[in-house]
Amino acid sequence: MPREITAFSNPLIKRVRNLRDKKHRREEGLFLAEGLRILTEAREAGRLPDYLFFAKDMAGHPLVRALVAATEGAGGEAIETNADILSKLSGKDNPGAVVGVYPEFALTLDQLDRATAPIWLVAERLRDPGNLGTILRTGDAVGAGGLILLDDCVDPFSVEAVRASMGALFTVPVARASWAEFVAWLRSGPGQLVGLSLDTDQDYKAGHYRAPTFLLTGNEAQGMPDFMAAECDLLVKIPMLGKADSLNAAVATAVMAYEVLSRTRG
Amino acid sequence: MPREITAFSNPLIKRVRNLRDKKHRREEGLFLAEGLRILTEAREAGRLPDYLFFAKDMAGHPLVRALVAATEGAGGEAIETNADILSKLSGKDNPGAVVGVYPEFALTLDQLDRATAPIWLVAERLRDPGNLGTILRTGDAVGAGGLILLDDCVDPFSVEAVRASMGALFTVPVARASWAEFVAWLRSGPGQLVGLSLDTDQDYKAGHYRAPTFLLTGNEAQGMPDFMAAECDLLVKIPMLGKADSLNAAVATAVMAYEVLSRTRG
Known part of the structure; x- marks a missing residue:
C-alpha cells in the first residue's frame, strides 16, 4: 500500500531532488527517470525503481498501476504524491505522471559480448547529455550491442541524457572505459573500428564494413584526436x-549506423 | 570606433537580454546569436548584426576584428564589453567572445525557388528548438534548398535553435507557412512529398525519390496527422x-535526407 508524501520538506524528496546533481548520483549510486513512457520501457526491460513517485490523480491509469505493482513486487517503494512535488523532482513545469529512482548500472568492457550484435557504438569525450541520450536511442533502433563511453564523457545517468534516450538507457547496454582499456579489449577479438573523420577521401557509402563494426564518434567540437584516428581500421567521411x-x-x-546496418543486413 | 558598455543597468543591455524571450523578439524583430564560429558563418553568408558585443580582451583576435569592421561598415554598432555582460546576454556561464543582435529574416513560400535544390526539408509542429537547429545544420550539410516550418513550430530564432544550428540558420533559407498554404504552393509546381511514417511497409532504402524531394518530418511526440500522410506522394519507414x-x-x-542525397547524386 503506497504511502503519501506531499511536503517539500520531506527528507526523501530532498534526497531525490539532489540526484539531479552528478555529485549526489555518484554518492548514492542512484539516478532519476521520468514519464510513463520511459518508466514503462524500463519495466519491460526488467528495470524497476527503488522509489516510484506517482501523481495521486493518475493512480488509476493502467500503466501507473502496472508500475506500482511491479515496483512493490520487486521490493521497491511506491509513493503517492502531487504535481508540485513531481515538478520539483523532475525540474519541469509540466512533469509526467511518474518519477522513478533507479540504481545505476553501467558495465565494464568484460561484461560485453561482441558476438551478440553486428554494430556497436563508441563515443569519446562526448560533452552534451542530449547527444548521449539521442545516440542511445539510435543504438536501440539499429540493434546496437551497446554504447561504449571512452574517457571523460558526460554522465549517461544525467536527467537530460535519460530524457533524450527516451528509455533506451534501459535497453541498450552502456559501458565505460579508458581509450587504452578499449583498444586492448577491442584487439583481443574480432572487430572493425570505424572512425568518422574530415581528413579522408573515403566516402561512408563506399566503405567496406565487417561485423562486428565499432563506430567511433569523436568529441563534438574537436572530433577525435589523431592517435585515435590512427588506430581505426577504416576512416570514412x-x-x-x-x-x-x-x-x-x-x-x-x-547516418553512419544506418549505413552500416543496411550493409550488414545485405 | 566602438563604444564601451560595462554596466548591467545600461538600457541596451536590458533590451538585448530581453531578446531571449519570444515576446520581445516578435516586438523588436530581432534575435540573438553568439560565438565566434556562428557569427563568422553569418558574416560569410552576408548577415551582419545591428549590434555586435565583443569581449574587450578579445578585441585583437582576427575574427573579432573582421566582425567589428564588417558590422561598422554595414552601419551596425560594435560595442566593447566584458565577460560578465556577455554571460548575461548569452545566458551561459562561459560565454563566447561575441554576441550579435540580428534582424529576423524568415521567408514566405513565394520567396523560395524549388529549382535551386534537389532536397527540401519540411517540419510540422516541431517542438524542440534543439531539434530545429540540428535539422537546419543537417539541411546545410545535404545542400537542402531550405527548411519550411508548418503550422505551430518552435521559433527558429530562439537562442537554443540558433545555437544548435551552428550557424546554419544564416545559410539555410527558412520559410513559415500553414499546411494549407504549403500544399497549394507545393502542387503549383514539380515536387515529391515524402513522409516518414510508422504505418507503411515501404523501407526508406527502397523508396523511389524524385527531385525536388520535400521531406516531411512530423511532431516529435505524435508524428504527422493522417491527413498529412494522405497528401504525401510516398510514405517510407x-x-x-x-x-x-x-x-x-x-x-x-x-537519415532520410542522406539517403535521398545519395540517390539524387546517383
Whole structure:
C-alpha cells in the first residue's frame, strides 16, 4: 500500500531532488527517470525503481498501476504524491505522471559480448547529455550491442541524457572505459573500428564494413584526436555540401549506423 | 570606433537580454546569436548584426576584428564589453567572445525557388528548438534548398535553435507557412512529398525519390496527422530493430535526407 508524501520538506524528496546533481548520483549510486513512457520501457526491460513517485490523480491509469505493482513486487517503494512535488523532482513545469529512482548500472568492457550484435557504438569525450541520450536511442533502433563511453564523457545517468534516450538507457547496454582499456579489449577479438573523420577521401557509402563494426564518434567540437584516428581500421567521411564542416555528433552517428546496418543486413 | 558598455543597468543591455524571450523578439524583430564560429558563418553568408558585443580582451583576435569592421561598415554598432555582460546576454556561464543582435529574416513560400535544390526539408509542429537547429545544420550539410516550418513550430530564432544550428540558420533559407498554404504552393509546381511514417511497409532504402524531394518530418511526440500522410506522394519507414518505435526527429530527418542525397547524386 503506497504511502503519501506531499511536503517539500520531506527528507526523501530532498534526497531525490539532489540526484539531479552528478555529485549526489555518484554518492548514492542512484539516478532519476521520468514519464510513463520511459518508466514503462524500463519495466519491460526488467528495470524497476527503488522509489516510484506517482501523481495521486493518475493512480488509476493502467500503466501507473502496472508500475506500482511491479515496483512493490520487486521490493521497491511506491509513493503517492502531487504535481508540485513531481515538478520539483523532475525540474519541469509540466512533469509526467511518474518519477522513478533507479540504481545505476553501467558495465565494464568484460561484461560485453561482441558476438551478440553486428554494430556497436563508441563515443569519446562526448560533452552534451542530449547527444548521449539521442545516440542511445539510435543504438536501440539499429540493434546496437551497446554504447561504449571512452574517457571523460558526460554522465549517461544525467536527467537530460535519460530524457533524450527516451528509455533506451534501459535497453541498450552502456559501458565505460579508458581509450587504452578499449583498444586492448577491442584487439583481443574480432572487430572493425570505424572512425568518422574530415581528413579522408573515403566516402561512408563506399566503405567496406565487417561485423562486428565499432563506430567511433569523436568529441563534438574537436572530433577525435589523431592517435585515435590512427588506430581505426577504416576512416570514412559523410559528404558535406554546405558551408559548415560537420554534423551534429548524434546525427553523424545515426547516418553512419544506418549505413552500416543496411550493409550488414545485405 | 566602438563604444564601451560595462554596466548591467545600461538600457541596451536590458533590451538585448530581453531578446531571449519570444515576446520581445516578435516586438523588436530581432534575435540573438553568439560565438565566434556562428557569427563568422553569418558574416560569410552576408548577415551582419545591428549590434555586435565583443569581449574587450578579445578585441585583437582576427575574427573579432573582421566582425567589428564588417558590422561598422554595414552601419551596425560594435560595442566593447566584458565577460560578465556577455554571460548575461548569452545566458551561459562561459560565454563566447561575441554576441550579435540580428534582424529576423524568415521567408514566405513565394520567396523560395524549388529549382535551386534537389532536397527540401519540411517540419510540422516541431517542438524542440534543439531539434530545429540540428535539422537546419543537417539541411546545410545535404545542400537542402531550405527548411519550411508548418503550422505551430518552435521559433527558429530562439537562442537554443540558433545555437544548435551552428550557424546554419544564416545559410539555410527558412520559410513559415500553414499546411494549407504549403500544399497549394507545393502542387503549383514539380515536387515529391515524402513522409516518414510508422504505418507503411515501404523501407526508406527502397523508396523511389524524385527531385525536388520535400521531406516531411512530423511532431516529435505524435508524428504527422493522417491527413498529412494522405497528401504525401510516398510514405517510407526507417527500420527500428529495438524496443522503441521512433527515432529522434532530427536524427530521422538526417537519415532520410542522406539517403535521398545519395540517390539524387546517383
